[in-house]
Amino acid sequence: MNRIAHRIDVDTTVCISVAARPTSIGTRFHNYLYAELGLNFLYKSFRTTDIVGAIAGVRALGIRGCSVSMPHKESVIPLVDALEPSAAAIGSVNTIVNDDGVLTASNTDYLALDELIGERGIDLARPVILHGSGGMAKAIAAVLHARGATDVTVLSRNTVTGTALADQYGFTAASELLAPTGATLINATPIGMRGPQANDLSFPLEHIQVAPAVMDVVAFPAETPLLSAAREAGATVVGGDAVIALQAARQFVAYTGVTPTSDQIARASRYSREV
Numbered sequence: 355m356n357r358i359a360h361r362i363d364v365d366t367t368v369c370i371s372v373a374a375r376p377t378s379i380g381t382r383f384h385n386y387l388y389a390e391l392g393l394n395f396l397y398k399s400f401r402t403t404d405i406v407g408a409i410a411g412v413r414a415l416g417i418r419g420c421s422v423s424m425p426h427k428e429s430v431i432p433l434v435d436a437l438e439p440s441a442a443a444i445g446s447v448n449t450i451v452n453d454d455g456v457l458t459a460s461n462t463d464y465l466a467l468d469e470l471i472g473e474r475g476i477d478l479a480r481p482v483i484l485h486g487s488g489g490m491a492k493a494i495a496a497v498l499h500a501r502g503a504t505d506v507t508v509l510s511r512n513t514v515t516g517t518a519l520a521d522q523y524g525f526t527a528a529s530e531l532l533a534p535t536g537a538t539l540i541n542a543t544p545i546g547m548r549g550p551q552a553n554d555l556s557f558p559l560e561h562i563q564v565a566p567a568v569m570d571v572v573a574f575p576a577e578t579p580l581l582s583a584a585r586e587a588g589a590t591v592v593g594g595d596a597v598i599a600l601q602a603a604r605q606f607v608a609y610t611g612v613t614p615t616s617d618q619i620a621r622a623s624r625y626s627r628e629v
Contacts, residue, residue: 568591578593
């Protein structure tokens with residue numbers, strides 16, 4: 355996919371991301387859409403450990419939007435002026451919008467997960483097994499609770515964080531799985547991501563084969579071993595590529611006020627993932 359050039363001048367509106375270990379995904383996604391839609395915006399990622407100074411800079415320099423990644427998603431909360439329900443629900447921020455010095459924080463991961471679960475028709479009256487207890491697992495658990503799911507098991511090797519997350523919503527905590535129950539399976543761990551665990555399954559095959567729906571929030575690769583096995587078994591699947599594209603699109607709308615088409619989002623997502 356060819357890069358589309360766009361202008362930068364004194365009137366260019368700037369959006370940024372802050373993280374300890376930034377990637378180029380958001381930069382490529384947002385700048386691609388700015389160019390395609392003819393918007394005089396620029397998106398740049400920054401590596402920082404000084405979140406207080408970074409947010410002061412956002413406010414002082416009139417930075418329109420700021421994406422927040424680990425490890426700043428919680429520590430940024432006292433630095434903003436308003437917290438939208440999506441961030442308040444999980445105590446975690448990934449998006450800040452600056453309106454003339456007033457900083458409003460939200461969490462588009464929460465919003466994207468909520469939208470995808472609804473769009474794909476995942477039946478939350480059935481049992482759900484959520485694997486993981488980190489930041490993304492917290493967002494998923496909050497969405498499941500908000501949507502009325504009650505029969506949820508939080509599967510985690512870390513019994514402290516797993517139990518804490520389960521107890522927060524009245525779910526069940528477990529460190530290992532028993533016999534398959536035909537539960538919807540949601541992976542919020544790095545298992546299946548490029549690297550040492552790339553070929554591993556985040557759930558036993560016997561559980562995957564009877565699952566009505568499977569979600570994997572791993573974004574790279576788009577087709578994880580879990581998703582491949584779930585497709586072969588005929589389950590409804592939701593991949594991490596869909597989550598990351600939708601959450602970025604939500605940020606784009608918040609920053610620009612412009613809603614791209616689904617085709618434009620898909621093109622930007624493909625471009626953002628090119629190596």
